[in-house]
């Protein structure tokens with residue numbers, strides 16, 4: 001039987017030596033447990049003379065309280081030390097530790113868009129307007145699209161609560177561009193601009209249709225611009241993109257903002273025109289609606305149709321990216337599937353040098 005006065009000292013010695021919380025728990029059992037030192041002292045109270053019982057009992061309780069507090073304190077210290085150890089460990093910088101070298105990649109649309117932008121820049125075009133929100137005037141009115149035209153229907157167009165709408169085509173910027181350059185035209189400078197953007201149409205989505213897609217509009221306006229200028233620029237651009245000579249053809253197409261209007265097809269690059277599943281056996285792929293800018297559109301843009309003519313085209317960037325990279329399902333583009341989207345690379349510029 002240890003004397004009560006010596007218990008405190010004994011506990012302190014043992015507690016100092018305890019380095020683990022499990023050792024501390026052992027101490028708790030040893031001192032405060034059912035068969036521990038304190039219980040032993042309590043049981044022994046029976047043998048203490050009656051007049052000292054109260055004093056000894058109080059003493060035992062004091063020691064018990066001291067040990068309980070000490071264990072709690074020591075336990076908190078141990079937890080704090082462990083936490084610090086973890087912090088030190090995680091914050092330590094180990095130079096030799098291998099770092100994750102996986103970097104991001106450019107979206108295939110971004111790659112194709114930049115490539116086409118660069119090609120047009122090299123042919124004297126400026127690159128403009130990427131805005132996605134526009135209004136009825138720019139998207140329809142200024143483009144000679146009559147009030148009852150189905151394109152204005154809610155079924156095709158996403159209207160915003162502000163009364164504005166999401167671009168259904170990049171032609172929505174034609175008026176702004178014409179206005180911007182009309183004074184330059186008067187000074188004898190030609191208008192050559194391309195303006196890419198994301199476009200939105202209320203479409204049912206499947207492998208060939210998306211409600212969100214990318215186009216690149218192009219316009220050239222000057223004195224004596226003709227269809228042959230249009231064919232030349234389109235053919236040059238497509239030959240650059242596909243890195244080979246391409247054969248194009250024009251079919252009549254109707255759009256209220258061009259007259260005459262065309263569908264520009266490209267001879268299938270896979271079968272060379274013989275017919276295959278990619279071109280649905282026709283030998284041709286529809287790529288780019290285009291035409292000569294309607295006089296009403298020029299007038300709305302502050303350009304005199306008596307003096308100037310021009311062409312416009314609406315290149316489907318999404319379609320072009322599908323052809324360029326052999327992507328069969330349009331849904332891949334908006335899928336956020338990084339495994340699919342990160343496998344494309346670009347050949348015309350060093351992606352690490354350009355910022356988004």
Ligand code: PHE
Pocket residue numbers: 168169170171255258261289290291312313314
């Ligand atoms: N904006 C038309 C569309 O998206 C395409 C187009 C552009 C047609 C320019 C002619 C001229 O369907």
